[in-house]
Amino acid sequence: IYILAIESSCDDTSAAVMQNDITLSNVVATQKIHEEYGGVVPELASRAHQQNIVPVIHQALAKAKIDKNQLSAIAFTRGPGLMGSLLVGTSFAKSMALGLQIPLIEVNHMQAHILAHFIKEEDFNSPGFPFLALTISGGHTQIVLVRDYFDMEILGETLDDAVGEAFDKTAKIIGLPYPGGPLVDKLAQNGNAHAFPFPKPKVKGLDFSFSGLKTSILYFIQRETAKNPNFIEEHKEDICASIQYTIIEILMSKLKKAVKETGIKQIAIGGGVSANSGIRKALKNAESELGWTTYIPKFEYCTDNAAMIGIVGYLKYREEIFSDQSISAKPRYVIP
Ligand code: ATP
Numbered sequence: 001i002y003i004l005a006i007e008s009s010c011d012d013t014s015a016a017v018m019q020n021d022i023t024l025s026n027v028v029a030t031q032k033i034h035e036e037y038g039g040v041v042p043e044l045a046s047r048a049h050q051q052n053i054v055p056v057i058h059q060a061l062a063k064a065k066i067d068k069n070q071l072s073a074i075a076f077t078r079g080p081g082l083m084g085s086l087l088v089g090t091s092f093a094k095s096m097a098l099g100l101q102i103p104l105i106e107v108n109h110m111q112a113h114i115l116a117h118f119i120k121e122e123d124f125n126s127p128g129f130p131f132l133a134l135t136i137s138g139g140h141t142q143i144v145l146v147r148d149y150f151d152m153e154i155l156g157e158t159l160d161d162a163v164g165e166a167f168d169k170t171a172k173i174i175g176l177p178y179p180g181g182p183l184v185d186k187l188a189q190n191g192n193a194h195a196f197p198f199p200k201p202k203v204k205g206l207d208f209s210f211s212g213l214k215t216s217i218l219y220f221i222q223r224e225t226a227k228n229p230n231f232i233e234e235h236k237e238d239i240c241a242s243i244q245y246t247i248i249e250i251l252m253s254k255l256k257k258a259v260k261e262t263g264i265k266q267i268a269i270g271g272g273v274s275a276n277s278g279i280r281k282a283l284k285n286a287e288s289e290l291g292w293t294t295y296i297p298k299f300e301y302c303t304d305n306a307a308m309i310g311i312v313g314y315l316k317y318r319e320e321i322f323s324d325q326s327i328s329a330k331p332r333y334v335i336p
């Protein structure tokens with residue numbers, strides 16, 4: 001089975017070719033244009049997708065050494081994401097499937113972040129069912145109980161900002177360029193995580209909240225720089241380490257609660273924030289201290305990419321779960 005997968009939910013245009021559960025190619029065109037605005041500008045994102053989509057698909061097919069006539073189906077991200085961005089991938093996928101007379105497969109982006117764990121890779125074991133998935137990205141923060149490929153239940157999610165946003169917005173407060181997450185991580189490595197204690201929010205159940213943290217950091221920085229204008233420069237590493245520590249404490253305490261409530265100790269993480277060295281360390285510690293088994297896929301499968309859409313395409317193809325030409329993009333699309 002050869003699946004061409006298209007991902008265009010946010011600011012990366014990506015196309016992948018899968019041969020069953022193996023990635024033959026996974027091309028990502030990142031849009032640089034948003035950096036100067038300090039965040040993704042939807043209108044610019046959809047225009048860039050429009051420009052990128054044909055070359056990216058060409059490259060994906062060429063790298064995989066597959067002709068379009070060999071394709072078995074086309075999978076695409078239907079949502080969640082930005083409407084203008086989703087429309088580009090959705091329209092393209094529909095037209096191409098129609099032209100080639102092959103099945104069309106819609107994919108939920110958040111389900112794909114989780115099912116990315118089933119892309120076959122050397123040195124990577126996929127989790128067995130059931131497991132808990134922690135999806136941490138620029139737009140989402142979710143704990144999902146995964147009973148089977150297409151049997152998932154969201155146990156908790158953020159009530160306001162996503163964890164990636166918490167990183168990026170606090171990074172902005174201390175003057176770091178967008179996206180600030182990776183920079184906070186880097187600076188944190190040389191800082192004292194206990195230098196500045198920030199309050200942790202009290203949120204019911206397994207839900208999260210990160211907007212309060214952002215506000216308390218803003219007030220803290222304003223207060224300190226009023227006393228010492230060079231405060232940020234002098235304490236940048238300690239500030240970053242303290243922010244990162246607090247965010248990871250919030251994530252880990254909810255994960256521990258989820259493990260306690262479900263009795264499931266298999267934890268799979270995904271989303272761009274899985275790159276964070278602090279969360280990786282915390283998960284490794286939980287393996288030895290709490291007996292968890294943790295799964296972290298290759299970084300290229302953590303951030304937005306089409307291979308994760310392709311693996312869902314393959315899993316749906318096997319079960320003949322196809323879509324028809326009446327399908328449309330769905331910006332607010334919760335895991336079905
Ligand atoms: P979504 O998948 O919800 O639509 P997205 O596509 O914006 O959101 P990703 O590409 O998965 O999200 O992840 C991007 C986020 O990951 C950014 O907020 C970025 O700051 C954060 N990030 C990347 N690397 C790190 C790191 N090492 N430490 C902390 N955050 C990081």
Ligand code: FE
Pocket residue numbers: 109113137271303304
């Ligand atoms: Fe994503």
